[in-house]
Amino acid sequence: MNDSNDMDDFDRFMAIIRASEEKAREFLENIFNNQEIADKFFAIEQKILTIDNFKGLLEELLLLIEDLFALPFVWIAMVSDSVLADLLEAAESSVVLQRRLKLVTPDTLHELLGEQAEPFLANDQLKRFSGILPEKQHYLIRSLAMLPLTLHGKLVGSLNLADSDPSRYQPDMDTSFQSQLAVKVSICLANVIAQEKLRRLATHDPLTDLPNRREMDVVLQQELTRASRYNQSLALIFVDCDNFKQVNDRYGHDCGDALLHHVALRMRQTLRTTDKVFRFAGDEFVIILPHLSLQEAELAATRLRATVHAQPLEYQGNSVPLDISCGVASIADLEDLDANAFLKVADSRLYEAKARKTPQ
Numbered sequence: 001m002n003d004s005n006d007m008d009d010f011d012r013f014m015a016i017i018r019a020s021e022e023k024a025r026e027f028l029e030n031i032f033n034n035q036e037i038a039d040k041f042f043a044i045e046q047k048i049l050t051i052d053n054f055k056g057l058l059e060e061l062l063l064l065i066e067d068l069f070a071l072p073f074v075w076i077a078m079v080s081d082s083v084l085a086d087l088l089e090a091a092e093s094s095v096v097l098q099r100r101l102k103l104v105t106p107d108t109l110h111e112l113l114g115e116q117a118e119p120f121l122a123n124d125q126l127k128r129f130s131g132i133l134p135e136k137q138h139y140l141i142r143s144l145a146m147l148p149l150t151l152h153g154k155l156v157g158s159l160n161l162a163d164s165d166p167s168r169y170q171p172d173m174d175t176s177f178q179s180q181l182a183v184k185v186s187i188c189l190a191n192v193i194a195q196e197k198l199r200r201l202a203t204h205d206p207l208t209d210l211p212n213r214r215e216m217d218v219v220l221q222q223e224l225t226r227a228s229r230y231n232q233s234l235a236l237i238f239v240d241c242d243n244f245k246q247v248n249d250r251y252g253h254d255c256g257d258a259l260l261h262h263v264a265l266r267m268r269q270t271l272r273t274t275d276k277v278f279r280f281a282g283d284e285f286v287i288i289l290p291h292l293s294l295q296e297a298e299l300a301a302t303r304l305r306a307t308v309h310a311q312p313l314e315y316q317g318n319s320v321p322l323d324i325s326c327g328v329a330s331i332a333d334l335e336d337l338d339a340n341a342f343l344k345v346a347d348s349r350l351y352e353a354k355a356r357k358t359p360q
Contacts, residue, residue, distance in 0.1 A: 040068045041177050045184045052195045054087040057188055059096045061159070071161055073141055075100040077132040078149070078157035079109065087196055104132055109155055113148050117155070119178035120146045121169040132160060143169040147182040151190055159185055205279040207257055208264035216278035216286055220339045223276075223288055227331050234290055235297030237304075238327040238346035239267075240354065241283035247320060255315050256283075259322060262313040270307045271300065286343070294330035301326035325353045 044064050051057045058076060066074045080088050080103045091097045108131040113120060122129070123143035133141065144162035148155055159182065163169065203215040211219070220236075227234035241263060248256040260283060267277050267285065276288040287304075289297050305324055313320040327350025334341055 038177065041181055043068065044181065048185065048188050051188070052192055054192045054196055055091045055094050055097065057192050058091065058101065059094055061185065062096065062100050065159075065161065069161070071163060073134065073144075073160070073162035075102060075134050075160050076149075076157055077102045077104045077109065077160060079104060079106050079155075081106075081156070084151075084156065084193075086200075087193065100134070102132060102134060104157075106155070108132060109148075109158060113146060113155065113158065117148050117150055117182075119148070119175040119182060121171050121173055121175065122146075123166040123168075123170055132158065140164050142166040145169045145175070145178055147178050147185070149182065149189060150186045151193070156189075208261050208279050210264050210268075210277055210279045210285070213278065213280055213286075216280065216288075217339065219276055219278075220286075220288055220342065223290060224331065224337045224339060224342065227290070228337050232291055233293045233296075234288070234331040235292040235294060235300075236329045236342055236346045237287040237289065237297060237301050238280075238329075238343065238350040239285040239287065239304075240325050240350055242323040242325055242354070242357065244283040244322075247322070251315065251318065251320060255313075255318075255320060258315055259313050259320060262311075263308060263322065263324065266308050266311060267304060270304050275300075286346075292330075294328060294332060297328045297330060301328050325350055325357065327351070327353055 044061070047064060048057055048061050051060055062074050062076065065071060078084060078088065078101065088101070088103065091101060094101075112129065112132065121143070126133075126141060126144065129144065129146075132146070141162045142164050143166045144160060147159040147161070149157040149159060161169070161178075203211055205212045223234055226232070241259070244256065244259070247259055260279075264277065264279065264285070267287065271277065271287065271289075274290055278286045278288075280286045287300075289300060292300065305326060308322060308324050312322065327346040327348065329342060329345035329349060331342070333345045
C-alpha cells in the first residue's frame with residue numbers, strides 16, 4: 001500500500017517537474033521571440049532615423065518591414081492636407097509608393113482610430129477598414145494592425161501591416177512594439193517635413209511658390225545638357241508683366257503681390273506639366289519648355305498671353321487687368337551650351353516685344 005502511495009507521489013512530482021520544464025521552455029522561447037522582434041524593430045528605427053527626405057523615409061520603412069517580418073501587405077494611409085500635400089505630390093513619382101500609399105480623409109482615420117494614439121489590431125469584420133485597405137488585394141487580408149502616425153499631436157495617417165493569416169494580428173495581442181515604432185515613425189515624419197521645408201525655402205519663391213532663380217540656374221543647365229546629349233529640342237520663354245509699376249501705384253503693393261501670384265497660377269495651369277516655371281526677379285518669370293522648337297514655344301507664349309489677358313485679377317472689388325510680354329528662344333539659337341547666353345537671347349527678344357508695344 002505504501003509502495004502504491006509512494007509511486008503516486010513520485011508520478012505527481014514528475015508531472016510537476018515536466019510542467020515546470022514546459023513553462024520554462026515557453027518562457028525562454030517568449031524571451032527569445034520578443035528579443036528577436038525587438039531587434040527587428042530596432043533595426044528599422046536605426047535605419048529610418050538617418051533618412052532626411054519624405055519619399056525615402058516612406059519607401060525604406062515599407063520595404064524594411066516587409067522584408068524583416070515577411071509580411072505580404074505593408075502600406076501607409078495618409079491625409080492629404082495642406083502640410084503634406086506638396087510632399088505627397090512629389091512622392092507620386094515613386095514606384096513603391098504608387099502601390100503602397102493610400103490617400104484618405106481625416107474622417108476615415110478618426111472613425112477607425114478615434115482620438116487614441118495607440119495601435120489597433122483586428123482579425124474580423126474587416127469590411128469596416130475598406131477606406132484604408134489597398135486596392136485589388138484587400139480581399140486577401142484576414143488580419144491587420146493599424147499604427148497611428150501623428151504630426152504635432154494631430155493624427156495624419158497610419159502605418160498598416162496585414163496578413164492573410166487571421167491569427168497574425170489578434171485584438172488581445174500586446175502592441176508595445178508597434179506603439180514604439182509608431183512613435184519613432186511619427187518623430188521621423190516631423191523631422192523630414194522640417195528638412196523638406198528648409199530645402200524648399202532655399203529653392204522656392206515664398207510669394208508665388210515657384211522655384212527661384214537659383215533653382216532655375218541648376219535646372220536650365222541640366223536641360224541644356226540633356227537636350228544636347230539626345231539631340232532634342234529645348235525652348236525658353238522670358239516673361240515680363242506689362243505696366244506692373246502702375247498696378248502697384250494705383251492699387252498698392254499688396255495688390256501687386258497678389259497679381260504676381262495670380263500670373264504664376266495662370267502659367268502653371270496653362271502650360272504642360274513637363275514645362276518648368278520659375279520666378280526670375282521682380283515681375284519677371286522664366287519658363288523652360290523641354291522638347292519644343294522655337295515655333296512651338298512661340299505658340300505656347302501666344303496662348304499664355306491670351307490666358308493672362310482674359311483672366312484679370314479680382315482684388316478687393318476691383319478687376320485688375322494685366323498683359324505680359326514674352327521673349328522666346330530655342331537651343332538652335334545657341335553656339336555653345338551656355339545657360340546665360342540662352343537667357344540673354346530670350347531677354348533680348350523680350351525687350352523687342354515690349355518695344356513693339358510702346359507707342360512711338
